[in-house]
Amino acid sequence: QKEVEQNSGPLSVPEGAIASLNCTYSDRGSQSFFWYRQYSGKSPELIMSIYSNGDKEDGRFTAQLNKASQYVSLLIRDSQPSDSATYLCADSGGGADGLTFGKGTHLIIQP
């Protein structure tokens, strides 16, 4: 069975610092990877998607993918209190199949 593993946290980071979130996946056939942010009581919202090895940057967010190590990470620069949320990592084997999610990492940005 496909699995996505994340450290549940909480991960506490001072405001203005870099938050680093990590994720590993079990299926070597996975081709698509996603980071979602979920505030308490709300539905997940997309942060970034990544499909190729290397880094992908979007504003304060950088996603990193290493398929050889089956590892995905998300860096948040200049962390803000509004970044405090649970971050969900997900992967997909492709096509129209659904996503496999990790249980999420709870991030707390300390003012």
Added chain:
Amino acid sequence: SQTIHQWPATLVQPVGSPLSLECTVEGTSNPNLYWYRQAAGRGLQLLFYSVGIGQISSEVPQNLSASRPQDRQFILSSKKLLLSDSGFYLCAWSPTTSGEIQETQYFGPGTRLLVL
């Protein structure tokens, strides 16, 4: 732009009662549609997905069923709810997949179900 709606937002139901949750998408045609459940202490679990009208794939054996009577409508049902059906039910859509790459999925606001 595309919009996804879910209702009701919250629901409290007794054990053994029926269930019907509805999801509709606006602003796109022939989307892929998905039902997920998020239970306390567990990650998001895929329940069903659909690539077209009347086409339903089930991921987890359970007492739930799904239907897609129209292109942009996805319904989750149960004839008799169990206590273990409590959770946060999320509908998601993605553009029609043109190749092997999974397109991004976008989530609706969710329905919080409590079975007593």
